[in-house]
Structures are given as C-alpha cells and as structure tokens.
Ligand SMILES: Cc1ncc(C[n+]2csc(CCOP(=O)(O)OP(=O)(O)O)c2C)c(N)n1
Ligand code: SF4
C-alpha cells in the first residue's frame with residue numbers, strides 16, 4: 001500500500017484492548033487431551049474445584065460447579081483436587 | 095508577562111511551571127540538575143501547588159513512572175541528559191508506542207566513554223527513531239516556548255506522541271539569557287486543561303500494551319502517520335502561539351537564504367554564532383545563508399528541499415558522530431535533496447564534539463572551505479577540532 | 484473486607500476469564516485469578532515482561548480489570564507513576580498492584596522495586612515466583628533454588644548439580660524496607676487471600692511472594708500443581724510467613740518437616756540431582772527453617 005493510502009485512526013490507533021474479559025470467547029478446547037466430567041451425586045459443594053481452576057473454566061452456581069468446555073484446557077487440577085471423586089476424567093475423542 | 099535573565103535549565107523549568115503538569119518524576123544528571131532543583135525549590139515554596147514532584151532512583155524509572163502516570167491520564171513533565179537519556183532508551187519506545195503525550199527536556203551532553211560533561215548531539219540523535227517528536231532549541235526563549243508548544247502538539251488527537259525538547263548543555267543550560275515569561279492566563283488560553291485520550295477508571299477497564307501479532311505493522315504505521323501529522327499541527331500551533339504571545343517560529347529556521355549560494359545547515363546554539371558570522375561575511379559580499387534544523391522528528395524533508403532549491407553548495411554541520419558512518423544529519427539532508435532538480439554540492443563538517451566551542455572564526459573557515467569545494471566541484475568530509483592527528 | 488475463614492468464603496466472582504494463552508494448569512495465572520477476588524474490580528495490574536504478559540493477546544484479554552504492561556524491569560516504578568497519576572486525579576479507591584515474575588523482581592527490576600518499597604508507595608507488589616525466567620524458556624534467576632536444572636544451569640559431566648547459587652533471601656531483603664512482606668502458596672488460598680487483604684488495607688507498600696508453581700518449567704503433570712504447592716510448604720522449601728514492621732510470624736508451623744526429597748521426586752527439574760545435592764538442599768532448608776523458628780514472633784530484620 002502506498003503511504004498516501006494509509007489512513008490515520010486517531011485514538012483507535014492506540015494499542016489497547018477496550019473489551020474487558022473478551023478472551024472468554026476464545027476456544028481453548030483443542031488444547032485438551034482429557035476433559036473433566038462432573039458427577040453431582042458425589043459432590044459435597046466444597047468449592048475446591050472452583051477455587052483452583054486456573055482458567056476460570058468452572059463457574060460456581062447454587063447447584064454447584066459448572067464446567068465451561070470452551071475455556072477448559074484439561075489441566076486436571078479439579079479432578080486431582082476434588083476430595084470425593086465427583087470430578088473424573090475422560091479422554092477426548094479426537 | 096515578565097522579563098527574566100535566566101538559564102536554559104530555568105527556562106525549561108519555567109515552561110513546566112506555566113503548564114502545571116500533574117507529575118514530574120526526576121533523576122539528577124549534569125547539566126540538567128539545575129532544572130529539577132529549580133522545580134524542587136518551587137515545589138516547597140508553594141509555586142507548584144498542583145504538581146507532584148517525585149524523586150526516582152534512575153532515569154529508566156523516571157520514564158517508567160512517567161508512562162504509568164500518563165497511562166492513567168495525567169500531564170507529565172521531566173528532564174534529563176546524555177547517560178540518563180540513554181538509560182531511558184528502552185522505555186522511550188514504550189512511551190511513544192503507547193502514544194502517551196509526555197513532554198521531556200533533554201539537555202544534550204556527549205556520551206561516555208570517555209567521559210565528557212559538555213554538549214554534543216549524539217545523545218538525542220540516538221533516539222531519533224524512537225517515535226518521539228524531537229525539537230532542538232537555539233536559545234533559552236525557544237526552550238521555554240518549545241515546552242509550551244510541545245504539550246499542544248503532543249496532546250493533539252492527531253498526534254498523541256511524546257515530545258522531546260533538546261537544548262545544548264552548558265551553552266544554554268548554564269548561560270543566562272533574557273527570557274520573556276508569559277502570564278499564566280495567556281498560557282492557559284494557549285494550552286487548555288488536559289483532556290486525556292488515555293484514562294483508566296474502574297468503570298472502564300483497559301488492557302494497555304498487550305502483545306500483538308499481525309497488527310504490529312499497523313500500529314507502527316499509525317505512529318508514523320501521527321508523527322507526520324505533527325507537521326500540520328505545528329503550523330496551526332504557531333498561528334495560535336503568535337496570536338497569543340506575538341512570536342512565531344517556523345518548522346525550519348531560514349536565515350538569509352533568499353539569495354544565498356552557500357548555505358550552512360546547523361542545529362542548536364551554534365546557530366546564533368553562525369548567524370553572527372554570516373552577517374559579517376555578508377558585509378564582505380559572500381552570499382551565504384543558514385538553515386537551522388528545529389524539528390528533527392518528524393523530518394521536514396520537503397520544507398528543507400524547498401528552502402534549498404536555488405542554492406549551490408551546502409555545508410551540513412554535524413555536532414555528532416556515527417562512527418564508521420560519519421555525521422548523522424548529512425545523509426538525512428542529502429536524501430531530502432536527492433530528487434530536487436538543481437541538486438547542490440553537499441559537504442559534511444563534523445564539529446564541536448564533547449562541547450568544543452564553535453566560534454565565528456570557525457564558522458567562517460567552514461564557509462571558505464565550502465566555497466573552495468564549490469569552485470573545485472569536490473565535496474568533502476571535514477573534521478574540525480581534532481587535536482591530535 | 485473481613486478475613487476469609489475457609490474456602491467456602493472465597494468470593495464467587497472472577498475477574499480473570501479463560502481463553503488466555505498461558506499453559507494449562509499455570510500456577511501464576513491461578514494466583515492472579517485468586518488475588519483478584521480480594522482486590523476486586525477497582526484494580527490496575529502492572530505487569531512485568533514474563534509469562535503473564537501473554538494473558539492478553541490482541542484483540543483478546545482475559546482481564547476484567549485494567550492492566551498496564553510496560554517492560555520487564557520497571558513494574559514497580561510504573562506502578563508508582565500510576566499511583567501518583569491517580570492521586571493527581573483524586574482517585575483514591577483503586578488498588579495499584581504489580582504482578583511480576585521472579586526474574587523481574589529479584590534480578591533486573593530489583594532497583595526499581597527497592598526504591599518503590601522504601602518510599603512506601605501505595606502499591607501491592609505480588610511476585611509470582613516460578614523460580615526461573617519462564618517466558619524465555621526456563622533459565623536460571625537468583626530465585627532459582629540450589630540444585631535446579633534450568634536451561635542455563637543444565638546438569639552435565641562438569642557440574643551434576645545444576646544451579647549451584649543459593650537463591651536470594653528476598654523476604655528478608657524486603658523486610659529491611661520496613662514494609663509488610665509475606666510468602667504464599669496456592670495450596671493455602673485462604674492464607675494467600677488474607678495476606679492480599681491485609682496488603683490492600685495498608686496505606687503503603689507491601690510485598691507478597693507467591694510460589695508460582697509451574698508445571699511446564701518444573702516439568703511435572705499440571706494436575707499436581709496444588710499437590711506440589713502444598714508439599715513445598717510441608718517440606719520447608721516454601722515456608723509461609725510474614726514480616727511486618729520487621730517482626731517475623733510463621734503462619735504454618737509443623738512439628739516436623741517432610742523430607743525435601745518427597746518434593747523433589749515429583750519434578751523433572753530435580754530428577755537427576757545426585758544424593759550429595761539433595762543433602763545440601765536439605766541442609767539449606769533445615770537452616771532456614773531453624774532461623775524462622777528462632778525468630779518467630781520476634782524482630783527479624
Ligand atoms: C530488558 C529485557 N531483557 C530481556 C527480556 C526477555 N525476557 C522476557 S520475559 C523474561 C523472563 C522473565 O522472567 P520472570 O520475571 O521470572 O517471569 P516469568 O517469565 O518466569 O513469568 C525475559 C528474560 C526482556 N523482555 N527485556
Ligand atoms: S481441567 Fe483444569 S481447566 Fe479444566 S475445568 Fe478442571 S481445573 Fe479448570
């Protein structure tokens with residue numbers, strides 16, 4: 001492109017991100033080899049899995065933890081730390 | 095408005111005092127010390143009520159704190175010199191890359207090793223690709239005026255780049271000159287209260303300075319355009335400045351160029367000496383003029399080219415050295431003249447490193463050498479002031 | 484904010500979303516997620532160049548608070564500048580928080596950290612210590628423990644130990660700045676968050692150092708991030724303590740420490756450490772533990 005054809009974007013040319021938390025939409029599911037599987041029956045609602053998920057892929061609700069498989073990278077910390085085996089692991093199919 | 099007999103350091107401090115920055119992070123270095131000491135004294139005496147004067151532990155941290163403060167949306171001023179500017183080098187690029195309108199005065203001094211306290215221009219010319227707008231003052235009045243104008247240009251949404259105002263160490267920094275100090279009211283009219291484009295508040299979280307991938311070129315292109323825009327903004331600012339203060343500067347300072355055959359290209363304080371020498375040479379019938387580079391970045395190549403279109407020979411006087419290459423401004427000038435129809439002969443003169451005084455006699459000698467070069471048709475590269483050869 | 488009593492008390496909002504490009508199971512990113520629960524939305528994080536710099540990647544950011552990345556060695560002074568800027572604007576209720584790696588803290592940024600601390604700037608400095616230059620591929624810093632294999636202290640014929648430099652006693656160094664200092668571990672989140680809370684309520688500088696358990700660099704399966712963070716505390720490699728106004732308080736006391744070998748065995752970076760190296764490391768741990776016990780609840784620095 002010729003320099004004359006460049007256009008100046010004003011403050012939009014400043015390198016900042018103005019949409020807080022928009023990375024939540026980024027799909028990291030392809031990073032996983034294994035996925036966590038939640039079994040409500042065994043859950044004591046202790047909040048450990050929620051506390052330790054490094055990628056905020058577990059939301060805490062009245063009904064307990066809800067796994068977001070878009071953000072989950074399959075680190076298995078929740079599975080390892082769940083005191084009652086309410087979180088187990090399952091191989092990803094592909 | 096009042097008249098004071100003050101040094102360049104004090105003129106810089108006055109510039110800061112008049113625009114009332116929110117934050118001044120500092121670190122001392124000769125020959126800049128008097129500037130920050132003046133501000134520190136004014137602070138305790140109550141003359142800078144709206145300004146936060148802060149001591150940092152290095153120049154790297156001065157610029158880092160400047161960036162932190164400017165990023166949350168306040169006006170920042172600082173001053174440095176030579177080694178200090180070099181230590182800032184890394185963060186200068188970050189200040190401009192984040193498009194923060196910081197204004198800094200650099201009091202030029204040669205770089206170690208060997209150690210010198212005296213002025214040459216290597217310190218700031220080494221920063222010329224950092225994205226900062228770079229001015230170079232000839233005298234103490236211009237130092238003050240450039241600080242005022244610097245904020246207008248830096249903060250203009252078409253620019254949003256930091257501004258560096260350079261002056262020669264000792265020759266200006268420690269020399270008293272008469273300076274007109276404008277009134278606060280006039281300055282307020284010229285530079286309205288800060289309306290930052292960068293703000294961080296809790297209801298508007300921003301991620302500043304994230305890594306990018308393909309967008310890198312786009313951001314650099316934006317910076318480049320912003321810097322080019324500064325040439326237009328500069329003209330508008332001069333109009334306003336003249337209206338309010340009755341003085342006007344031009345992007346390049348032309349002195350007796352109209353009928354000049356020989357032209358000296360200078361920077362900074364030596365230009366005053368050169369102008370005096372030119373007046374004397376004119377009496378002798380030598381058709382010599384001068385072009386002083388005031389704005390180093392953005393590079394006003396077209397203006398320079400136009401100003402020099404009818405001249406026969408040019409001496410680019412470089413008070414700097416890029417070892418293994420030569421004077422730094424010589425190739426910049428030559429590049430700007432390359433496409434002109436009557437390309438003049440261009441000789442390069444390397445002078446005044448480590449503060450060697452440039453006397454009228456030396457300027458005359460350069461002019462005579464240039465006249466000889468024109469007669470013989472052979473340009474030269476000349477080293478003045480070499481003691482041991 | 485009241486102190487948190489147990490995990491169930493930990494606030495139920497997240498200001499760091501998923502979708503970032505840091506490793507799966509990354510301890511330092513977990514640390515930031517947790518810290519933000521106490522810090523809340525009125526926070527600016529100042530980040531030094533390191534692994535966490537890649538949390539945002541244009542055009543996406545997992546951060547729901549403000550974030551400034553400047554360079555590697557200047558997070559503390561950038562934070563000081565931001566604090567002065569906020570003061571000038573009359574904004575008093577924002578937390579200015581540094582989140583910086585050990586390389587940025589112990590090494591290249593030590594001068595800027597020290598100056599900011601001694602001036603008691605209202606900044607919370609959290610060092611996530613993954614015990615190496617992680618972002619550049621795991622090279623040795625002055626926080627790297629004795630005996631660790633790193634890319635610049637590889638084990639070999641001439642030197643089977645790996646890193647032979649004993650790491651800086653950073654907490655002690657920060658303690659002499661007369662600021663609030665504390666260590667923390669991801670395995671003790673309540674303790675960690677209460678320390679952040681304490682720092683938040685101070686009207687000055689505080690320094691919190693979180694063991695930045697790093698599966699990638701330490702070479703273990705990320706599922707063990709918490710297990711290893713816990714063992715580090717249990718075996719005395721990472722004691723939990725505070726220094727406040729130069730007085731020491733041990734936060735987790737144990738009658739007996741577990742042998743360090745139990746901790747070392749789980750991590751690739753120590754796998755080949757020869758027995759005399761393990762003995763030396765154990766003696767360093769014992770010496771530090773004895774010192775902490777001796778000065779517990781006494782003037783320490
Ligand atoms: C002046 C400078 N030198 C070197 C680097 C390269 N660099 C980027 S990140 C990094 C490692 C930082 O280590 P640490 O602070 O421990 O953070 P970590 O990467 O472990 O998260 C280095 C050396 C840099 N960015 N700037
Ligand atoms: S596997 Fe890891 S990333 Fe996925 S939900 Fe569990 S803790 Fe979170």
Ligand code: SF4
Pocket residue numbers: 038042043044045046047048049050064065081082083084085086087
């Ligand atoms: S850790 Fe296990 S028991 Fe506790 S809340 Fe999570 S799933 Fe339920």
Ligand code: SF4
Pocket residue numbers: 505506508509510511512534613617618695696697698699700
């Ligand atoms: S290398 Fe370690 S600290 Fe860095 S992103 Fe990966 S897990 Fe986190």
Ligand SMILES: [Mg+2]
Pocket residue numbers: 533584585586611612613614615616617
């Ligand atoms: Mg590290």
